[in-house]
Amino acid sequence: xxxxxxxxxxxxxxxxxxxxxxxxxxxxxxxxxxxxxxxxxxxxxxxxxxxxxxxxxxxxxxxxxxxxxxxxxxxxxxxxxxxxxxxxxxxxxxxxxxxxxxxxxxxxxxxxxxxxxxxxxxxxxxxxxxxxxxxxxxxxxxxxxxxxxxxxxxxxxxxxxxxxxxxxxxxxxxxxxxxxxxxxxxxxxxxxxxxxxxxxxxxxxxxxxxxxxxxxxxxxxxxxxxxxxxxxxxxxxxxxxxxxxxxxxxxxxxxxxxxxxxxxxxxxxxxxxxxxx
Amino acid sequence: xxxxxxxxxxxxxxxxxxxxxxxxxxxxxxxxxxxxxxxxxxxxxxxxxxxxxxxxxxxxxxxxxxxxxxxxxxxxxxxxxxxxxxxxxxxxxxxxxxxxxxxxxxxxxxxxxxxxxxxxxxxxxxxxxxxxxxxxxxxxxxxxxxxxxxxxxxxxxxxxxxxxxxxxxxxxxxxxxxxxxxxxxxxxxxxxxxxxxxxxxxxxxxxxxxxxxxxxxxxxxxxxxxxxxxxxxxxxxxxxxxxxxxxxxxxxxxxxxxxxxxxxxxxxxxxxxxxxxxxxxxxxxxxxxxxxxxxxxxxxxxxxxxxxxxxxxxxxxxxxxxxxxxxxxxxxxxxxxxxxxxxxxxxxxxxxxxxxxxxxxxxxxxxxxxxxxxxxxxxxxxxxxxxxxxxxxxxxxxxxxxxxxxxxxxxxxxxxxxxxxxxxxxxxxxxxxxxxxxxxxxxxxxxxxxxxxxxxxxxxxxxxxxxxxxxxxxxxxxxxxxxxxxxxxxxxxxxxxxxxxxxxxxxxxxxxxxxxxxxxxxxxxxxxxxxxxxxxxxxxxxxxxxxxxxxxxxxxxxxxxxxxxxxxxxxx
Numbered sequence: 001x002x003x004x005x006x007x008x009x010x011x012x013x014x015x016x017x018x019x020x021x022x023x024x025x026x027x028x029x030x031x032x033x034x035x036x037x038x039x040x041x042x043x044x045x046x047x048x049x050x051x052x053x054x055x056x057x058x059x060x061x062x063x064x065x066x067x068x069x070x071x072x073x074x075x076x077x078x079x080x081x082x083x084x085x086x087x088x089x090x091x092x093x094x095x096x097x098x099x100x101x102x103x104x105x106x107x108x109x110x111x112x113x114x115x116x117x118x119x120x121x122x123x124x125x126x127x128x129x130x131x132x133x134x135x136x137x138x139x140x141x142x143x144x145x146x147x148x149x150x151x152x153x154x155x156x157x158x159x160x161x162x163x164x165x166x167x168x169x170x171x172x173x174x175x176x177x178x179x180x181x182x183x184x185x186x187x188x189x190x191x192x193x194x195x196x197x198x199x200x201x202x203x204x205x206x207x208x209x210x211x212x213x214x215x216x217x218x219x220x221x222x223x224x225x226x227x228x229x230x231x232x233x234x235x236x237x238x239x240x241x242x243x244x245x246x247x248x249x250x251x252x253x254x255x256x257x258x259x260x261x262x263x264x265x266x267x268x269x270x271x272x273x274x275x276x277x
Numbered sequence: 278x279x280x281x282x283x284x285x286x287x288x289x290x291x292x293x294x295x296x297x298x299x300x301x302x303x304x305x306x307x308x309x310x311x312x313x314x315x316x317x318x319x320x321x322x323x324x325x326x327x328x329x330x331x332x333x334x335x336x337x338x339x340x341x342x343x344x345x346x347x348x349x350x351x352x353x354x355x356x357x358x359x360x361x362x363x364x365x366x367x368x369x370x371x372x373x374x375x376x377x378x379x380x381x382x383x384x385x386x387x388x389x390x391x392x393x394x395x396x397x398x399x400x401x402x403x404x405x406x407x408x409x410x411x412x413x414x415x416x417x418x419x420x421x422x423x424x425x426x427x428x429x430x431x432x433x434x435x436x437x438x439x440x441x442x443x444x445x446x447x448x449x450x451x452x453x454x455x456x457x458x459x460x461x462x463x464x465x466x467x468x469x470x471x472x473x474x475x476x477x478x479x480x481x482x483x484x485x486x487x488x489x490x491x492x493x494x495x496x497x498x499x500x501x502x503x504x505x506x507x508x509x510x511x512x513x514x515x516x517x518x519x520x521x522x523x524x525x526x527x528x529x530x531x532x533x534x535x536x537x538x539x540x541x542x543x544x545x546x547x548x549x550x551x552x553x554x555x556x557x558x559x560x561x562x563x564x565x566x567x568x569x570x571x572x573x574x575x576x577x578x579x580x581x582x583x584x585x586x587x588x589x590x591x592x593x594x595x596x597x598x599x600x601x602x603x604x605x606x607x608x609x610x611x612x613x614x615x616x617x618x619x620x621x622x623x624x625x626x627x628x629x630x631x632x633x634x635x636x637x638x639x640x641x642x643x644x645x646x647x648x649x650x651x652x653x654x655x656x657x658x659x660x661x662x663x664x665x666x667x668x669x670x671x672x673x674x675x676x677x678x679x680x681x682x683x684x685x686x687x688x689x690x691x692x693x694x695x696x697x698x699x700x701x702x703x704x705x706x707x708x709x710x711x712x713x714x715x716x717x718x719x720x721x722x723x724x725x726x727x728x729x730x731x732x733x734x735x736x737x738x739x740x741x742x743x744x745x746x747x748x749x750x751x752x753x754x755x756x757x758x759x760x761x762x763x764x765x766x767x768x769x770x771x772x773x774x775x776x777x778x779x780x781x782x783x784x785x786x787x788x789x790x791x792x793x794x795x796x797x798x799x800x801x802x803x804x805x806x807x808x809x810x811x812x813x814x815x816x817x818x819x820x821x822x823x824x825x826x827x828x829x830x831x832x833x834x835x836x837x838x839x840x841x842x843x844x845x846x847x848x849x
Contacts, residue, residue, distance in 0.1 A: 041520075106457060152396045159396070180402065183410075184402075189406070272457040273459075
């Protein structure tokens, strides 16, 4: 069964809905000839503003619905599809509501916050469309836990085998066993690189040092080298996996706080407009 | 192939537990995949780790990564599962045991390296793998931003209007309600732009008329008191038409619908209304009404039903004065007059100063009464003043006049009495007085009835109390403002010739009214919809709501096609 993304959910039902809303709003806006000029206070402005505000509240509610795992009405995927498309339509509705009257005030602050939220949402959709496929391609049939277990497994085997090797090799190998880190800081996770990783260094140095060996020790060294190679390969894949996961999460650290700030500024906008009616 | 698979493990008590399974297949899959016949459920195992095939007994086969010179040539490991043989499959150990009756083979599967038996050091160093586990803040950032916006943009600015404890500090500072200002106010309101309370007095209440009237105290009503404007416009606020915060230019758009909404059926709205209905200048604007002064007040006469006449009590033929051959001038031979000779613009340049005798007529129409003797003129004012001047002149002449003047004036030889006689006797005095009085009466009559006053005025002669005739001149009522309820700017029309609208060249009587009709205006002015050859004209071009001098916004561009013309300023 082919995977159905949130963009094509239910045969593009929400794309059609959002298009309908946007085109209808634009058509009424073009037809409307207000006595003064279009802005938030004409009857159409009030209507679009109400629609926009209700849309914002419903879009915010997705954060709650996302964690209600036992909710029956509609699937989370359907909710997200609607969230994405109606969030895009909100851009049209809210912009028409402003009548393009913008300035350095709390009303435009709400508008800017809304645009930031929506644009970060576009980025999020892009991330959600591209990264999971890359993650799957990177992981193959492994899971992250599996990769970590495999590395730990390899560590045990390497430790056992390297004990019989000469000191210099043992030291390099031990550094790999004791010093290899995975994750631990935002910079390291997002960069996806293991800078100065002792395993990579061991993989680089061992053939050089092992040239001078011979016989059984050389064969053992080769085995240890093979294991280190495997460990390095799994490490790189694990690091890339962490980076993909972080990219999947990072944009939400902007999208969510901005949307809460939007909620605050939207409330301030509505109250202040009627305060100084 | 029929294979017996015994999965062996130790329970918590340490006892060996065995689970037996019989598999009947030619290809037995070994791996992590759920469909595998021999399921090895450990993350360290591949989804399809290997196969057990039947080659004269069970053989375990695994593919291996290729050798160093070619990655496509995959080496395949295989091991015969003869009783006693064992193979390490990741952390599992497969051991072949003695084949029981009816089976092709039997193996035991045991997990010899459970997951918790691996190197704990690495697991410890791989503990914080997600952004969340690193404590990257999402919730607190969100709540912090919420609080920041709520405090800076609402709680602090709302101090004044909601009467909160920090009200006193509110002002045009960082935390004032200037952030709530949705747009620039019109130019004249800029001094109070940051004083929101000047208009927005009470929270959640729309701007009241009283707030506007605090400054705009003398703003006029749309109709006179007789039509009861308070009742007519009751319920309407100033702010229904005037919306501020829409830019420095204006608080409203010069849109016809403001007017037409009522004036399409004006008598339905106001019982006493005298105007006719109108929706657009081009389509159905009624004919102009001219305000003609009466004895008391004005009368408004609609043009179109016969010629309109003005009873100004003036005798004045435009045809004579505008003669292309010119008019006679006392000093020069002939002078050709044009409109500007008498009609001069007033200080606003919108209209004209009233024509005055002294400024415009006196140069030719002299009021000399004895031109042979003197250049003196009678004053242009009360008739009694003129008569007095004449009498005094001739009295003086009779007493002091030189021979030449005396004879020219009185027509008899002689000279002034006091020149001849040092101390005149009573009969001599009476004779001189009688001579002067008779001449003065004669000249007065000539002036009023024949020569001077009658030229332009309507003169009425009556017998006075003392038997002497009295003349009264009818008051001149020459109208200067014909349409006081509209604003017409002559300066804007300075490129046109006066005669284009005011056809007086052939007028012989002052009663003729030469005001232009609606049709002549329509030659250049269209309605509110743009026209390709005419000036777009909306109501406010000529009329005002509050008063006649309502400022007109030349920048108003109504919706619709606008002709693009190339001019000195580029494309418009």
